[in-house]
Amino acid sequence: MKKKLVSAVMTVVMTAAVLAGCGSKSASSDTFKIGVIGPFTGGAAAYGNAVQWGAKIAVDEINANGGIGGVQIAFQAEDDELDNQKSVNAYNSLKDWGMQFLVGSTTSACSIAVSEESHNDNMFQITPSGSAADCVNYDNVFRVCFSDPAQGAASAEYIGSHGVASKIGIIYDSSDVYSSGITDTFVAEAANQGLEIVSQEAFTADSKTDFSVQIQKAMDGGAELVFLPIYYSEAALILQQANTMGFSPIFFGCDGMDGILGVENFDTSLAEGLMLLTPFSADAKDDLTQNFVKKFQEEHDIVPNQFAADAYDAVYAIKAAAEKADIKPDMSVSDISEAMKGAMVEISVDGLTSSGMKWDASGEPTKEPKAVVISGGVYTLAD
């Protein structure tokens, strides 16, 4: 019996030794290490993969052109499965790898959870697409995308000032930080713009297949425009169901709507006339966008969405700030972060999502929103 106990203890020791062997890689000082976190598996994989691939293209380009201040970049991406705790695990895993700059997390809730950790470590973090207001609570965190409050207000302002419609129905996901955040500020700004909210109906992540009740409420209220501050997969269902119910208002979405044309088995003619507010449009004619879209399609066979563009810009923002602050790879993570905080507010980046992007110390970017209309099955810039 005693021997058995000894063998049991030995097993535990050996297992622990194996586990311990997994970590503690020494940091080399001749490369910059950029880590990416996002959901690469599961329902939101489209966003995480877009971010990881977009960032990879930027890293490859920078490396091919001599790196950041002559130093090459090493790149590593970790999956968080859209889960806060897993996102923190991914962050810790990247930290062991020797990460110096974090591009992530991709989604808001994960980004908030990770920012608590990165703040403790004073690691420089730039989230490409974490749009909730709380994502940039700390001074070491910056973001590339618009914040939710900014998107909601900008949408209401656009609808009001362009006279798109006056009676608005809203269908949103109350269990989602992104969706409810936009809805709150949209409703607040709509009052200033003289828009009338005729229906405001919620669904949750657990009941997102049948939207007939929400659509019916909007119909009964006589909505001319239905605002959908949600992700494209649910929006595709709403468009299909509204069509079968014979309801055809203007549909208006935010950046989460980007990607609706890529939904499998979705009749893209239903999305005709759909408007969305997004900082990136893959059919823009400038060289930077064309070049990026071409490279992205060559590698991954799909048209990049806004998430990919945000991640690409995030890497270039790191490059610009690191060169501005003259950061060397052998500096400590905390020193890099301090230097980056100072440099981020001084740089101006011409990126895919906006030209002349600037940041302030709160971490928010300054950039111009673009409204895009789907016509003829492609995104085209609205006036």
Next chain:
Amino acid sequence: MKKIKLSKEHKTYIMVIAIYIIVEILMAAGVLSSHIKGLLVPMVYYAIAAVGLNLCVGILGELSIGHAGFMCIGAFSSAIFSNLVKDILPGGIRFLLAFVVGIAFAALFGFLIGIPVLRLNGDYLAIVTLAFGEIIKNVINAVYLGFDGRGLHASFTSASAMGLDAGGTTILNGPMGINGTPRDANFTIAMLVLLITLFIVQNLIKSRDGRAIMSIRDNRIAAESIGIDITRFKILAFTISAAIAGAAGVLFGHNISSLQATSGNFGYNISILILVYVVLGGIGNIRGSVIAAGILYMLPEMLRGLNAYRMLIYSIVLIAMMLFNWAPGARKWRSRVFGRFVRKEAA
């Protein structure tokens, strides 16, 4: 040398303490990566939840797939408490009281839900617990809770509808959950809670009450005929089981500063995940639950190197482990290969 006869229970304690000591030594020696360190507390709270669920599934014999809901109650009630008093009370006492609050709320809801639910048996009970778990999560997602000079405010519509004073803070912000909970949980406390849980559950099983509970599982009619109060013992076991899940929730809520009641945190998938730990570790086998929870929580994280294939490989490993542990053919093969080995050692 005098032969020491160790009981099953004692071996479980020794195993947990041995793991704790080894991990602490490795941590002190600096060989544990921060990735592994971050996984330790979640691993332990899932083990605690699995032990709690095993009490319900293995000892009481009632299938519950709503235990993530009780974790959710424990996590949120204790995190709200900690946020309310974080400027008033020092860390240690605050966390102790947070445990009291979280466990009390989970036990209360376990009791309330248990009264109607435990009239049902088998599949029906499973479905109703599933529904309760989801209701708990969805209600928390709809509630806004704030605090200011005039006291607590709550709303079901939005944070602004609470009408907080200028100095007020929003504690529970609907689907955005709770941010800024002090991170009081650490590996030592988590292991201590696991040991206390094991102590309570294993002693309960050995006690008179435990035998009564198991007799209900084995033959309800016979148990009733010898005068065992079925309802009382069922509710007792279910409430303790819910309270333990609540304790796991308290650790959950204090291990991450941004807490949301998402499906990934407290959905029925997580209830089923805990059930998988219990089934794989052996229904009614308390030590097995701890081991299975530890291995299965660590596994997908250990497989990070495999990138996109890791969730696939995780599923395959799960199937392989289940077959290896419980398929009759595999058990025969195991006893043939390892049986000789064990006998030699015992001699």
